[in-house]
Amino acid sequence: MERLPNELLVSIASHLDVDAPSVKKFSHEPTARLTVSDDTPLKNLSQVSWRWRKILLPILFRYSRIPLDPSPQWVPIDARILDNMQGQLTKLSNHEIQIYTRMMSKFKATGTGSAFDQAFDDVLINLCRVEDDDKVLKSVPHILWFPHLFKNFAQFLQFVEQYDLKNHIKNIVVYTDKEYQLRHVSTADAPLAHAIHEIWDQIFSNLDPNRLVVAAPPSTLSALLDAQMLSSDTWAFDMKMHYVEFLQQDPQRSAHRNRECRPWGNALVHRKPWTHLGYNEGSSITAYSTYEYHLKQSPKMLYLTLLRLAKEVQNCCNITSFSFIGVFPFSTNLNAIIRALQKIPTLREIQVQLAPGPENDLLNTPKRLGRAQSADLWLEWNGCYSALAGLLGTQELGDGARFVSKDCGEKEVAKEVEEYIESLQKRGQGWRKDGHEAWIRDTCLDQEAVPDEHVEDAESALHQLMLAAAHELD
Numbered sequence: 001m002e003r004l005p006n007e008l009l010v011s012i013a014s015h016l017d018v019d020a021p022s023v024k025k026f027s028h029e030p031t032a033r034l035t036v037s038d039d040t041p042l043k044n045l046s047q048v049s050w051r052w053r054k055i056l057l058p059i060l061f062r063y064s065r066i067p068l069d070p071s072p073q074w075v076p077i078d079a080r081i082l083d084n085m086q087g088q089l090t091k092l093s094n095h096e097i098q099i100y101t102r103m104m105s106k107f108k109a110t111g112t113g114s115a116f117d118q119a120f121d122d123v124l125i126n127l128c129r130v131e132d133d134d135k136v137l138k139s140v141p142h143i144l145w146f147p148h149l150f151k152n153f154a155q156f157l158q159f160v161e162q163y164d165l166k167n168h169i170k171n172i173v174v175y176t177d178k179e180y181q182l183r184h185v186s187t188a189d190a191p192l193a194h195a196i197h198e199i200w201d202q203i204f205s206n207l208d209p210n211r212l213v214v215a216a217p218p219s220t221l222s223a224l225l226d227a228q229m230l231s232s233d234t235w236a237f238d239m240k241m242h243y244v245e246f247l248q249q250d251p252q253r254s255a256h257r258n259r260e261c262r263p264w265g266n267a268l269v270h271r272k273p274w275t276h277l278g279y280n281e282g283s284s285i286t287a288y289s290t291y292e293y294h295l296k297q298s299p300k301m302l303y304l305t306l307l308r309l310a311k312e313v314q315n316c317c318n319i320t321s322f323s324f325i326g327v328f329p330f331s332t333n334l335n336a337i338i339r340a341l342q343k344i345p346t347l348r349e350i351q352v353q354l355a356p357g358p359e360n361d362l363l364n365t366p367k368r369l370g371r372a373q374s375a376d377l378w379l380e381w382n383g384c385y386s387a388l389a390g391l392l393g394t395q396e397l398g399d400g401a402r403f404v405s406k407d408c409g410e411k412e413v414a415k416e417v418e419e420y421i422e423s424l425q426k427r428g429q430g431w432r433k434d435g436h437e438a439w440i441r442d443t444c445l446d447q448e449a450v451p452d453e454h455v456e457d458a459e460s461a462l463h464q465l466m467l468a469a470a471h472e473l474d
Contacts, residue, residue, distance in 0.1 A: 002051070009055050016041040020063035022173045022213050027325050027406065028359050030241035030282045032177040034215045035065040058168040061160075066203065068176035068216075069150040072143040074191060077103050077126050085136055093133040103128075127191045145178055146188075146195040147216075147223055149202055157206050169207055174199075175215040177241070180223045192223055197266060199224070204271050212246045214268070218299040226267040227308075230300035237298050238286040244302075245278035245323075262313040269305050273317040277305070283327035285362060288372035294330060294380075303336045310343035321349035325406075327356050331383030338391050347397060353406035354384050355413060382416070389420045393427055401441040408437040 001009075021037040046056040075081070077099065085092060085100045092100060103126060127144070130137045137143075160166055182188040214224055221242045222229045246268070262270050279302045287296045302324070309318055322344075324337060334354075341347065356362045363374070392403055403421070408414035414436065421431050421439050430445025 030243050030280055035173050057163050061165050061169055063171040064169050065173045067150050068147050070178050072145040073130050074127050074144040074146055075137050075140050077128050088136055095131045096134050096136055099128050148195055171211040172209040173213045179217045180220040210248055214244050218242050222301045225301050227301040227304040231297040233296040236287040236290045236296045239282045243280040246274045247276035248272045249275045261317045269308055276321045277319050278323040280325040284329050289370035298333045303340050306340035315346050318346040320346050323351040325353045328377045331380050334384045335387050338387050349402040351404035355407045385420045393424050397441050399443045404438045
């Protein structure tokens with residue numbers, strides 16, 4: 001084996017290569033273990049010898065993961081903390097002295113009195129980031145968390161440069177299980193924006209991935225996407241994690257890096273000329289057990305991100321494909337996503353999965369179902385497909401466009417999906433079957449419309465969408 005040339009060893013290693021867990025498990029119900037796999041043949045092979053290690057490094061790091069640091073780093077500087085710092089001036093670091101001096105002048109401007117007066121109980125002057133030498137600030141009981149890169153990220157970049165891996169790292173997963181909990185604090189907006197900007201600046205100035213996945217709790221993901229949640233019902237859905245995926249596949253799009261095409265820079269959605277957006281919001285099943293469940297609203301980061309693409313990106317470099325995964329989402333929540341999709345004329349492929357996948361035995365798990373009724377689950381599922389039929393029937397997707405339903409694994413469910421596509425065909429639109437779960441728009445098959453119950457359902461769903469859109473504040 002040692003006498004074989006490197007080319008043959010690379011070929012041998014390719015037979016042990018398997019899909020990364022972030023690819024295989026992206027459609028599964030989101031968890032913090034998206035990047036974890038028990039099957040690691042290439043990692044095992046890389047430990048056989050230094051030669052194998054050198055050969056496998058470019059393959060091993062093709063899929064890289066970047067965790068966010070879980071340690072809190074920000075302190076709300078109020079009057080009492082300043083009073084405490086004043087009693088320990090000789091122990092303050094240079095950074096703490098700068099904070100103390102600057103904040104004391106602001107504190108004095110608020111009025112006179114002691115820091116321990118009741119009038120100053122709610123005086124929050126500023127949020128300051130704790131540095132390594134800030135021993136006094138580190139002793140503060142309540143240190144706050146903002147999303148930030150792990151401490152060894154600089155060493156990781158040195159490793160990438162040392163082994164010339166930048167061009168080999170094509171897939172990155174940024175992940176955390178920490179929830180961002182300061183959206184109610186107005187003074188947190190500026191530090192949060194700075195922290196998020198720093199994360200994406202550090203990643204994209206040093207790496208050039210074709211695929212980026214972010215896995216985080218909804219509150220954290222909304223911060224990372226520079227979007228609001230627009231929901232006070234997140235408690236009802238009990239969604240621990242969401243996944244979002246961005247792909248760029250067309251190298252010619254690099255010619256469109258100008259302000260006329262999109263506002264390059266700040267938000268993640270504008271960091272690259274992405275061609276695909278995928279989203280997995282997990283299960284809505286818990287909300288079905290709540291009172292008047294149909295009125296509950298799931299987090300709206302995807303809806304707002306799609307609106308940004310519709311409003312801020314020109315057709316030359318907008319997304320061409322979109323995928324959505326959710327376990328029994330409410331039809332009203334999917335309608336909001338569809339309204340945003342209707343504003344993106346460049347779409348050529350839409351893929352959905354709205355029922356549990358084969359890895360998920362949710363429907364046979366009473367503890368997960370709670371008080372949810374199976375009839376309600378499938379009623380919402382049908383409402384979602386009615387709305388999707390309305391989208392496909394009105395959106396100018398063009399010849400060759402694809403619709404993919406990952407719900408076609410079971411015969412009964414596949415039959416329901418096929419009926420909705422057949423309703424489009426009876427409406428006069430030609431859709432050709434491509435395998436067991438995909439359909440291709442074929443204008444050669446267009447014909448005169450035939451009245452059909454599902455067509456009427458789709459048109460009714462579209463009418464409801466238009467009414468809702470008229471009242472929507474985009």
